[in-house]
Amino acid sequence: MRVFIDTNVVLDFLLEREPFVDDAVRLFAKIDAGEIVGFIAATTITNIYYIIRKAAGITVAQDAISQILTDLHICTVDRNILEQAISLNFQDFEDAVQYACAITSMVDIIVTRDVSGFVGSEISVMLPAEFSNISSE
Numbered sequence: 001m002r003v004f005i006d007t008n009v010v011l012d013f014l015l016e017r018e019p020f021v022d023d024a025v026r027l028f029a030k031i032d033a034g035e036i037v038g039f040i041a042a043t044t045i046t047n048i049y050y051i052i053r054k055a056a057g058i059t060v061a062q063d064a065i066s067q068i069l070t071d072l073h074i075c076t077v078d079r080n081i082l083e084q085a086i087s088l089n090f091q092d093f094e095d096a097v098q099y100a101c102a103i104t105s106m107v108d109i110i111v112t113r114d115v116s117g118f119v120g121s122e123i124s125v126m127l128p129a130e131f132s133n134i135s136s137e
Contacts, residue, residue, distance in 0.1 A: 006112030023128035075101035
């Protein structure tokens with residue numbers, strides 16, 4: 001199963017944000033076990049680096065990026081993706097870029113804590129806790 005992971009879920013995992021960390025840990029455990037293939041947008045990496053560097057310092061941020069590069073597939077963000085994102089008319093451009101990446105990467109599910117950011121999605125969108133429940137079947 002191919003799963004696109006929203007920035008907020010990756011940050012929950014890396015920063016161990018309560019009360020969301022347990023669901024994020026379960027998701028990443030499935031990636032580590034080879035049960036699912038995880039994807040993020042290339043732009044997510046710069047956002048994550050910035051947020052973690054501000055919260056925990058440069059060394060922690062660099063380690064986090066190394067972990068992401070090991071665990072996840074990175075979706076290219078190029079002119080085509082950006083033009084697709086603009087044409088989607090999403091409220092949030094970052095969500096639109098991520099959605100365009102998810103479509104291009106032919107993922108099965110988008111996992112996010114902001115389901116409302118992907119209203120009208122042709123791809124299934126679910127919360128991390130919902131994903132944990134369905135993927136264990």
